[in-house]
Amino acid sequence: MSNPKRLKRRFLRYLKLERGYSPNTIEAYTHDIDYLLKFLQDEHLAVEDVRLPHLEQFAARIYEFGVSSRSQARIISGVRSFFRYLVLDGEIEDDPSELLESPSRGVHLPEVLSVEEVDRMEAAIDLSKWEGQRNRAIIETLFSCGLRVSELVTLRFADIFKKKHCLRIVGKGGKERLVPISNNALKEIKKWMYDRNVMNIKPGEEEYVFLNRRGAHLTRTMILIMIKNTARDAGIEKTVSPHTLRHSFATALLKGGASLRAIQEMLGHEDISTTQIYTHVDMTTLREEIMCHHPRNMKKKLSDE
Template sequence: MDYIQIKRRYVRFLRLERNYSQNTVDAYSHDIDYLLNFLNGEGLAVEEVRLAHLEQFATLLHEFGIAASSQARILCGVRSFFRFLLLDGTLQDDPSELLESPTLGEHLPEVLSTEEIDRMEASIDLSKPEGQRNRAIIEVLFSCGLRVSELVNLKFGDVFADDKYLRITGKGNKQRLVPISDNALHEIQLWLYDRNLMNIKPGEEEYVFLNRRGAHLTRTMILIMIKNTAHDAGIIKTVSPHTLRHSFATALLQGGANLRAIQEMLGHENIATTQIYTHIDITTLRNEILNHHPRNMKNT
């Protein structure tokens, strides 16, 4: 069977039926190439694939030194691929149904305190053309918990300043309403004074955040900016745009917000994804107990 044609059908399925973003489609497509190269090397058609073949494939991923988290992602893509072939009628049985992913140690993402966010914002040189823009970006990411892809695509038609909320189009083109703080709105307003002096490229007028050339930003630009800003603020943690999203959720939970409400604001389809923040909060609580409980305090 022609694997090129199968892959094209699968990619079309992800894009049209699953409504995945182009970034997600590209990731699944790249990961499935590992499997197709393996099957080609073994001379196997998809109808001939059994669980034992997939377990051999998983073993090879480990032997090639691929990280456990990447192995898990690739095998998740493999299961998605075979579920598609089942739905497509190509296969009658799913050989990946009992395929296990490697066990991953629990990974708690880095979290920034409000004080660290303030330090980052204070470290920005507002005399530079992009200074106020960068300050506004950090405040919006921290105040609203947006994904970086959601921020770069934010348009003025999605900002309802009077009602203090944003209309966000997230994964799968699903829309949600996210409250925005007065601080974040104020930082955006200050950025607009600078933005109004720019030469904006045709077709880019609706994007809230622009680069120096008057075009909307890319995810990579924001990643580099946030890493550099954290460094300038003397923060030694590994900081990315997603760190601000984690910090937003953790701050809400520590403030007493309901987990379901946090799930809605983050745009998580599954509550299990949101529940990692309960682990972060428990870690914080444990540290508080170790530091402040009388049974743990040393005599001085």
């Protein structure tokens, strides 16, 4: 009988060393497998004895615990990856999760900001504070380049190619991509440099573009709090996060006529199905425009009045 904890350690090592997954992704897989191993322990089941009915019972169990459909789908996906690895590694012969169905997640339309709302956020920043220009540069860079917040906090000067107007980004799985950067974003970063150059920077942190007041590079949580507070100060009632600016970047590109393939490349999506969510966002906006401005709807509105 195999030791489940040992299998888990080997699986996570495989994700890190052979698949090149980031620490955040590996942590998510760790939680997924922990759900499974707890279930197997409760049911007195060995990993090699698991069959499809057991996994269907497992899926029902996490549903009963009130886990959201989105989280259920992620857990099931992690469990599938675990069993595929066990087959690959020769621990089991057949994959019991092959026919395991995920709960329907539906289409989740992300919140997006208009250009005017992004401008309002930047205008709401108090530039008299030492971090004011830094925060303005961060918001402009996120909106202009569509970066993940993890990519922004690790951005280094060596990754900025000013003459070519692009950034070199190392995304998920260690994959590199080149992302265009606007003149506005470069200008805001340049202004931030005046403040940054007079800071006391911690050894080893010199290459990071964005720093906190202690001279160390920022964390994702710091940026999340800053963006939420800035949106509040700008009077924006939407739920705004760093990822909202990434969604807004992609939606603006789609409305401007960019192809899904081009947006996929700039966002660093491995699968274009992830990028296709923005077609739903654009169609929602288009539907609202039609309902407000199409002559048929306008006539109906007048008759209702």
